[in-house]
Amino acid sequence: MRGRDYVAEPKPLPPGGGRSVTPDELTDRRARLEREFAELQFDLGGLAYEMAIRDHWRVDLLVRHAARLQTVDAELGGLERLARIDEGGAAGTCPNCDALYPRGAAFCSQCAHPLMR
Template sequence: MPTPGHLRRERRALVRLREERIRDLGGLMLEMYRRDHFRQDLVVDHCTELTELERRLHELDSLLATTAVGRSMGGAARCVCGAPIIWGSHFCANCGRPVGDAPVVVCSQCDRPLPAEAHFCAHCGSRVEVAESPDTSARPIGEASPDSAEPERQPKHPVDSIER
């Protein structure tokens, strides 16, 4: 696809040519009237050329409109704050809002977002188990963890687990 600059240049040249052809057609019609000799085939040829120019102008306008829409979107999605969203990201780099329709998968231990193919959490190091059951260690953000309803007391150190 040609660049928008090329499209605009071609459009400007065609507009100038169209104006010139319309002026020529008007002059031709005036001369035919003055001489009282009307040639329909000559008028039809000029009008056909003009309609072809207008068809191409309409085509260029459509192409320019689609490139303008693509440029206004920046070619990429934008956050509510206006910052471009990097493909594959879960959050806006500018304001931190979650982006996308898919829920963000977070670690069950530290609630940090996880990359798509992660096997371990980069923050806390816990293993991420991907399972089909809803009771997984990776869960969408905002969901309560399975053990959050009734927290278990786990020893912080192996020595603490020894009963006295």
């Protein structure tokens, strides 16, 4: 990660106990995840390249980096689904796990916490 310029990241959304999420917050969160995804992908490729030129493979490191990349990719996919579901953004955040949910959701898609009383 040396030698690359980093831009200040927007703060992640705090646990909101079901508070509304503005379209701007959704856009900021998506932009942050897109940057993080690109960096993780770059780092994974660099790690594989370094291992290849040294002919010394550490599969555990590759799997760990790939798992983090997959987690970010899944979160990014969830945000993109929410954006398609409702152009106005998400209805709020889960009070249990802070995952975004669309309007009309009865349960959180991440932890199955009930969202309606």
